[in-house]
Amino acid sequence: MIPTDIALAATDLASAGWVKVGTVDDLPELEGRRTTIEGRKVAVFRLLDGFAAIDAECPHKRGPLQDGLVADGCVTCPLHDRRIDLGTGEVMGHEGESVSVHEVYVDGTDLWVRLVGAA
Amino acid sequence: MPATPNPTGASPSGARKILVVGGGIAAQSVVEALRDRDATARITMVCEEPRLPWDRVSLSHLLIDGSVDELQLRPGTWYEDHGVELLVGERVTELDPVGHTARTSSGIEIAWDRCILATGSDALMPPIPGIDQEGVVAFRSPEDCATIQASADAGRPAAVIGGGLLGLEAARGIAARGATVTVVHLMDRLMERQLDANAAALLAPAMEELGVEVLLEKSTTRMRGVDGHVTGLDFADGTTLDADLVVMAIGIKSRTDLAKAAGLEVGRGIVVDDRLQTSAPDVFAVGECAEHRGMVYGIVAPIHDQTQVCAEAVLDGPEAAYTGSILSAKLKIMGVDLVSIGAAEGSGATVEDREARSYRKLVVQEGKLVGAVLMGDIKGHELLLDKVRTGHEVDDALALLAEASQASAADLPDTAQVCNCNGVCKGEIVQAIQDHDLGSTAEVVARTRAGAGCGTCKPLVKEILLDVRGGNVDENTYLCACLKQTREDIAGQIRAQGLESVSEVAAACGTGRECGGCNPGLAYLVSEINGNRHREERHARYINDRVHGNIQKDGTFSVVPRMKGGKTTSDELRRIADAADKYDIQTIKVTGGQRIDLLGVKKEDLPAIWEDLGMASGMAYAKSVRTVKTCVGSDHCRFGLDDSMGTGIEIEGMLEGLYTPAKVKLGVTGCPRNCAEAYIKDIGLVAIEGGWEVYVGGAGGTEVRKGDLLCTVGDKDEAIAASITFLQYYRETAEYKERTYTYMERMGLEAVQAVVFDEERGAALRERFHLAQAAAIRDPWLERRKPVVANQFSELDTEAPVFGFAPMAGDEAEAPASSAAEPVLAAGSATLAITYSDPTDGSNDR
Ligand code: SRM
Ligand SMILES: Cc1cc2nc3c(=O)[nH]c(=O)nc-3n(C[C@H](O)[C@H](O)[C@H](O)COP(=O)(O)OP(=O)(O)OC[C@H]3O[C@@H](n4cnc5c(N)ncnc54)[C@H](O)[C@@H]3O)c2cc1C
Ligand code: SF4
Ligand code: FES
Numbered sequence: 001m002i003p004t005d006i007a008l009a010a011t012d013l014a015s016a017g018w019v020k021v022g023t024v025d026d027l028p029e030l031e032g033r034r035t036t037i038e039g040r041k042v043a044v045f046r047l048l049d050g051f052a053a054i055d056a057e058c059p060h061k062r063g064p065l066q067d068g069l070v071a072d073g074c075v076t077c078p079l080h081d082r083r084i085d086l087g088t089g090e091v092m093g094h095e096g097e098s099v100s101v102h103e104v105y106v107d108g109t110d111l112w113v114r115l116v117g118a119a
Numbered sequence: 120m121p122a123t124p125n126p127t128g129a130s131p132s133g134a135r136k137i138l139v140v141g142g143g144i145a146a147q148s149v150v151e152a153l154r155d156r157d158a159t160a161r162i163t164m165v166c167e168e169p170r171l172p173w174d175r176v177s178l179s180h181l182l183i184d185g186s187v188d189e190l191q192l193r194p195g196t197w198y199e200d201h202g203v204e205l206l207v208g209e210r211v212t213e214l215d216p217v218g219h220t221a222r223t224s225s226g227i228e229i230a231w232d233r234c235i236l237a238t239g240s241d242a243l244m245p246p247i248p249g250i251d252q253e254g255v256v257a258f259r260s261p262e263d264c265a266t267i268q269a270s271a272d273a274g275r276p277a278a279v280i281g282g283g284l285l286g287l288e289a290a291r292g293i294a295a296r297g298a299t300v301t302v303v304h305l306m307d308r309l310m311e312r313q314l315d316a317n318a319a320a321l322l323a324p325a326m327e328e329l330g331v332e333v334l335l336e337k338s339t340t341r342m343r344g345v346d347g348h349v350t351g352l353d354f355a356d357g358t359t360l361d362a363d364l365v366v367m368a369i370g371i372k373s374r375t376d377l378a379k380a381a382g383l384e385v386g387r388g389i390v391v392d393d394r395l396q397t398s399a400p401d402v403f404a405v406g407e408c409a410e411h412r413g414m415v416y417g418i419v420a421p422i423h424d425q426t427q428v429c430a431e432a433v434l435d436g437p438e439a440a441y442t443g444s445i446l447s448a449k450l451k452i453m454g455v456d457l458v459s460i461g462a463a464e465g466s467g468a469t470v471e472d473r474e475a476r477s478y479r480k481l482v483v484q485e486g487k488l489v490g491a492v493l494m495g496d497i498k499g500h501e502l503l504l505d506k507v508r509t510g511h512e513v514d515d516a517l518a519l520l521a522e523a524s525q526a527s528a529a530d531l532p533d534t535a536q537v538c539n540c541n542g543v544c545k546g547e548i549v550q551a552i553q554d555h556d557l558g559s560t561a562e563v564v565a566r567t568r569a570g571a572g573c574g575t576c577k578p579l580v581k582e583i584l585l586d587v588r589g590g591n592v593d594e595n596t597y598l599c600a601c602l603k604q605t606r607e608d609i610a611g612q613i614r615a616q617g618l619e620s621v622s623e624v625a626a627a628c629g630t631g632r633e634c635g636g637c638n639p640g641l642a643y644l645v646s647e648i649n650g651n652r653h654r655e656e657r658h659a660r661y662i663n664d665r666v667h668g669n670i671q672k673d674g675t676f677s678v679v680p681r682m683k684g685g686k687t688t689s690d691e692l693r694r695i696a697d698a699a700d701k702y703d704i705q706t707i708k709v710t711g712g713q714r715i716d717l718l719g720v721k722k723e724d725l726p727a728i729w730e731d732l733g734m735a736s737g738m739a740y741a742k743s744v745r746t747v748k749t750c751v752g753s754d755h756c757r758f759g760l761d762d763s764m765g766t767g768i769e770i771e772g773m774l775e776g777l778y779t780p781a782k783v784k785l786g787v788t789g790c791p792r793n794c795a796e797a798y799i800k801d802i803g804l805v806a807i808e809g810g811w812e813v814y815v816g817g818a819g820g821t822e823v824r825k826g827d828l829l830c831t832v833g834d835k836d837e838a839i840a841a842s843i844t845f846l847q848y849y850r851e852t853a854e855y856k857e858r859t860y861t862y863m864e865r866m867g868l869e870a871v872q873a874v875v876f877d878e879e880r881g882a883a884l885r886e887r888f889h890l891a892q893a894a895a896i897r898d899p900w901l902e903r904r905k906p907v908v909a910n911q912f913s914e915l916d917t918e919a920p921v922f923g924f925a926p927m928a929g930d931e932a933e934a935p936a937s938s939a940a941e942p943v944l945a946a947g948s949a950t951l952a953i954t955y956s957d958p959t960d961g962s963n964d965r
Contacts, residue, residue: 021915021916022915025909026909026910026915027909027910028657028658028908028909028910029658030658031657031658031665031908033910033913033914033915034914034915034916035914035915035916036916044915061672062674063674064670064674066914067662067665067670067674068662069635069636069638069639069658069659069661070635070658071631071632071633071634071635071636071638072632072633072634072635074634074635076634076635076636078661078662078670079670079672083634
């Protein structure tokens, strides 16, 4: 999720498919916020030990996942309580249901996200 | 060997007169065993302590602010209902086994046919020089606890002499109150009678992590003191320890004086045979005062075995014999799981996982299971206890250990003892669930008393219930289902350790770390116990409580302004209409709660629409006080008996902004025609001729239930006082998400009335209500001007709403600083201390 071994200039980041979505200060601890990248809604979360990004729409009935409760590396959808693993995107207890997981990179205080498959 | 019962045993009336001396667990247990078998015997119970029989096992609750009243074994009415004459605060001072009489401290003469001694024991106080100074106490009575608590709260260092179950429990209680405490133990390891060296080696560091120092191999030779108050200990090896409080927990000494003076045979305890009969034919003894086959037991489980046999013998029932009990012990310290059964030393099988700090061992002798030590992971201990009891033959001890760790409630035989405190086995629990159609753990506990003692078996009771009912159980017994922690468990820790935030609870008890589902419940609990002077952490709250609106199926929110008592003004209606136009509201609806709902508002528009409305939040999205519906009442209605509208508005003003375990809705009607539906509200006030009625626990949702009449009072002020006293009691004792209609069914009207109308407890509840209310944020919508976290109302791809405030306004709302050039992995916290008592911007009109 969080590549730590790369250190690139902003232009390099952009050319490598990364999109700057804000700064780390934009996200309160253990909360999520939505961003839009190429028309795709992405929920970005600040965890206790880093950040995570997944598709923002719940596979059940499109609940806004950025508004869910975050704990133990999972987010719970605010509409009907599906739990989604922020590392794998899988919906717990609903085999086959999942959301895409995107990459997050923190450059200083800047927060970058790269859509899965955009590398 | 059993002596023939005295032929004069029956009294002339036919009903036997039985005297029970003592008021502890043993006395209560034998009385219940007698009453179960004989409805007519005339039973008199004399107890020396100035209180109803109580549960000594739970004594350490008193170190966490509890009161001994909460530990009663049975309510006062039980004795009346069961025809038991109870003399409280009386001591039996003389006993004449030949003349069949007894005399009490205030000179009452009691004639009896059979007498049972259940005089218990005192703490062992060896003749160490200086032991009779102030500051040296035992850990056995509520008075001891009061001394310990006062000393610990003053921060004075304490020493506990004795590293057994009792000493460790006392030390943990002192440490939890924040004082330094050292356990001083004579032997080279803790709990040497119950544990082998390996388990003891894991226990010491676990205790040290809980803030308890451990000193081994120390023999106390003298207690130093100044002006008659203890100041420290001198040890045989020349070392010393400073301590302003010394708790003695090295053992017990049976109370045998009365028996001795009566000429009964006495050894370490009152000597009894296999029928629990003493050396006098009509006198029996049970509990910690009795010595059976050379053993004096210091735990509860044997007591229940003894009292069953004793009751048969006393009533000349079928021949029964007590042949002794297996010793088993369970440490009741949250975070240190430890069970020891029977023999601890010897060979068998061990499984150790140092990393997980778990150690499991079986002891096998001559092919039979004789003991087990389980530390860290105590799964299956009930099964193992049953196998030790029945002398189970073991071929492969390792396989048995593995079987035990997989054992579920279903695998336990009916004979397995589930509750050691009250001696209840699985079969009895299953029977009770089936016979009485019990549907919740609380009901099972109330009926069988399994789990009513130390409470550590409650998770198993629940498992059995689930098993019997095929999962068809509807309850929220655990606040944290992952760790099986109940609201009471966690509340105890919050109080004892002064925890002020959800994160602190997680750090102290592990609660909420696993699935996080209980975080909103924890957030409520922390705020309630701290009287709203807690540290608020928004990430523990549902989105509704982060943005103060109810989330809709499309991710937008609804806006319901407060309209007290359903009364509004043309001015408010105009502002609502204007706002609806300006923000393009899809639907405007009059709600069932007598106010207006604006539906379909985008998150980022919330602050601005609230500003335009200039009304306070109706909190229609939270577990909180929602609405107070009223009818027009005496202002206009020809039947109105009192001012229902005014009263409703007044009460809503007093309650607004308060969070509650589940939503609370009120109704106030001007007469019993009930136009505001007060009979089916959580709290309903009904004006009647000459006064008011207050109903609680009504419902008109998924369930329809008429409220219980809490009281009838003379005027509206009394009605309001009764309402807030009830509300506060509900706030403090309901499970999270438990509406008043289920709460009242669970608690019972009488029990609630007993507390609410108790002068002292009622006044204390009202005081805590006012403290909580003073610190509550009456209008959460004011956060529009002073958001408490970054981007509270916006996304990364929407503009933060701006109208006169910077998105990160306020000193407290400091963003987590991080200018480091490398990726930020662990950053500061968005945990913000916000003071709820002072919403400084008060320009909004309400
Ligand atoms: C807006 C309103 C319906 C209306 O258009 O009139 C309403 C709307 C909702 N009710 Fe209600 N209830 C509304 C009055 C009622 C009433 C009538 C009353 O308050 O007098 C009841 C029955 C009384 C009672 O609660 O005992 C009522 C019993 C429920 C229940 C069943 C509760 C129960 O334990 O039986 C739920 C479900 C729940 O809480 O789990 C519920 C849940 C809901 C939720 C919050 C469902 C949800 O979680 O999203 C609905 C929110 C819709 C939205 O997003 O705006 N609503 N709901 C009413 C708002 C009242 C207000 O001004 O605050
Ligand atoms: C802090 C603590 C924790 C414990 N934890 C556990 C545990 O987890 N598990 C466990 O199994 N056990 C535990 N125990 C032990 C358990 O509490 C005792 O085994 C049990 O309470 C003994 O009951 P009893 O009725 O025999 O004696 P007691 O509790 O001593 O009761 C005797 C009663 O009789 C009264 N009395 C005495 N003489 C007279 C007289 N002449 N006239 C009238 N009344 C008289 C006394 O005042 C007293 O009220 C714990 C004990 C303590 C102190
Ligand atoms: S009755 Fe059902 S659908 Fe209607 S508002 Fe209440 S919860 Fe929603
Ligand atoms: S929309 Fe997410 S659980 Fe239903």
